[in-house]
Amino acid sequence: MKFRNLVAATAALSLAASPAIAQSAVSADRASAPVEGESKLNGGGSGVVLAILAAAAVIAGIVIAVDGGDDDPVSV
Numbered sequence: 001m002k003f004r005n006l007v008a009a010t011a012a013l014s015l016a017a018s019p020a021i022a023q024s025a026v027s028a029d030r031a032s033a034p035v036e037g038e039s040k041l042n043g044g045g046s047g048v049v050l051a052i053l054a055a056a057a058v059i060a061g062i063v064i065a066v067d068g069g070d071d072d073p074v075s076v
Helices: 002-025 046-065
Strands: none
Touching: none
16 A cells, blocks of 8 residues: 555656756757748738628527527427
């Protein structure tokens, strides 16, 4: 019984300590690349198109949910 508790405690400690050990092992400093000009994806109206598509999807969902079609059972 004590051996099982010791194994469980060792496993828990290794899982808890792994991220800290992995982070300290990385010695390379990350540097960002120089920026040359602006991004071509900045604006461009894609946000407006996405908003219109989202609104159309919401409206279509409401129309489908409130559809007043005939839901009569086929069998009598």
